[in-house]
Amino acid sequence: MTFHLFHINEIYSNADGAVQFIELVGDSDHQGFWTGHSLTSSDGTNTNTYSFTTDLPNQATNGKAVLVATQGFADLGIVTPDYIIPNGFLFTTNGTVNFPGLQGGPVSYAALSTVGSLVVGSGSTVNTPTPTNFAGITGSLFGNVISGTDGPDNLSGTAGSDGIQAGAANDTINGGTGDDTINGGAGIDTAVFSSALENYSVSGTTTTSSDLSFTVSGIDGNDTLFEMERLRFTDKNLALDLKDGQAANSSIRIIGAAFGPATIEEHPDYVGVGLNLFDSGQSMLNVSQLAVDVMGNLPNDDFVDTVYQNVVGTAPSVTDHDFFTGWLEDGVYTQAQLLEIAANTEINAISTGLEGYLLSGIAFV
Template structure:
């Protein structure tokens, strides 16, 4: 099964600069390009910003020039894809602007307190995930109305709701930093702005004014190298997770983590809560690359688990765009020959980027969709007897025959044997393996975990054995974080449940049905009264009660014989 699907979003692009970004929810891709341009004079910058709806395929134009010399560059978008911030070129002005896509209103952000254009150049745009705050770099001296005398570029953050503007490149006492600042990034709620300042990276908490040096090791010692990545004109040589906890960046420092001896630029993730630093640019075994070069842009998923970066790693596929799962250690090359201009969705599974055709070298905007199976450990059975041992997380053993060709036995100590009836694959001994993959079906062994809960809630809700496709769907939802009560609520809202229990069953009727459908007996007086009282006082707790019946010791004991050697299901892949 391929872990990556590549889709062309837009082709035959042209212009001074083209780039791509994706909304946090993964539903929209934005890019800049010239539109029906009839001249090749590079003095005419005429790029506009466009948005592609990945659900409908519809493309709309977001920005519109009002000057012959105009362009919209380096877009940043809100998580819902309804607002876009960008660097706006019009005439001799370089400003920061935001367009509200729902009403088409464009707001110039880089205005002084009098509401007039500032006296500087404004670049390096960032937009908070909620669309409320815009950060940008500017060398203007009249943006805040207070003296700006450091003579360098600073980071400013505008509250789009109140109009308030603050200079973020200051220390905790409000004194301006002396080095030039650029490349701001905002947390999803805008409370934290992270930026380059000189040769270091700082995080500014806009709620309490605290300024934190990011480029340190876990002991608080400053990194002994230089920062890397493009960082020019709004590219991303640093990134921050949605909650502001993690910052990722590239550095040549050798003292940020232990055993960094390659003498090269690597990608690091800093935990601002614990101080821990981990190196992201390592192979799946945690070993450093001795041939990593040309590290460029970086990105991080909302929860900090996935880190994407551009680099050239000869031993891993050459130059390209890489994605690292810091939980499992897995790493993959998502696309080859992609140097810059990419973005990562909040869940870490969609990447928009700028690519070129091999024959005509035309620029294209591409979307890479990474399977949710990326990062999941898997072990493949070979001919003969194998011993397969899983680790932390969800582990899968892969078999190339049909399920009917094997005998699965789960022993009392949890050890599983999988025996090939034909003798080709022998008898394998499995420890710590939760799932089995066969050519025609999957088998879940985690009957005390997600798969067991999914099976029991299914049987409890409908008073029947789950169909394999339906079970696969709910196992997938729970693997992705859905709670047992959320699943129970989904079942109760289904047409099948409403036919079984009624559209609006009373407390007594529902409890009576659950006793008969789940436990296959009448309710004892004490138990019946207990559950009825819960529903009487909280009618919205029906899903909680159903989940409790499903996970009761009595129901689990009744299903032991059915589930002991695993349950078969059809994997849900949408």
């Protein structure tokens, strides 16, 4: 059983070392036992070491690529790495990469280009890196990769196709022209575009409630967005944080239940108020109370009839009216608590059209 009949095919790093990858390719089968072995990167003075704790998925390794990459690379969503190394693992100058028994020996380089990847076999740099993982999935890395910090950043792309990876905090990102891939990371992040919304198409793609990306196509190019909460156009804003528990989702639910589904699009200013409140840390109950106040602190009878009509789409039966009014009259719930319950129901999600907004965004001012 061996593990080492591999050669390094491609090495890449962006300027700050946040986005890096090493692609190794197998020269024989039955080379998948990697547990306990280490990959090293050195600049002659300092050495970074990554120890493998798992083997490859199988022993059919001949001609198979293994992708070892940083989390910054993984966050771009191009290709899933087989192993994650720390950001900055590779030295960008005077570097040497080694793996036990590496075919051809350690790979040394004077400098890594930050606009392309080093193809080790030819000793040349290609302008479009093509990382490939063990499953055979490959992709193209962008001509320019830009990384943010864990603080609030204002990031700008180039006229070409960029990969922009923001960090934590609330970031503002302008990809510029070109076909960009932008990951907002944690926080409330805003992508900025150069023209009015009518000059773009916005569409979401989802496979699960937690896996959602957006494509924005228009005069700035075709951009793919991950972990992006807001879009800013010259005439309108769109909120994309519409998954359960997120600010736009909660805002739409309360507006629909308190004022009716039509109000969501008729009053983008209401959506904006909701976003500001939730962004500032207000709870669903606190915002529900503010909505009750705006409704005019209706008598319990009128409150139940109004919310029921907004959520269900019909007036309540006498039995339903008396049941919910009884909760209020007996002090089981306050109006704000009952509004929160109604807002969070599945029927309210349907009546407000949340599923459609999830893939298109909702306008706000």
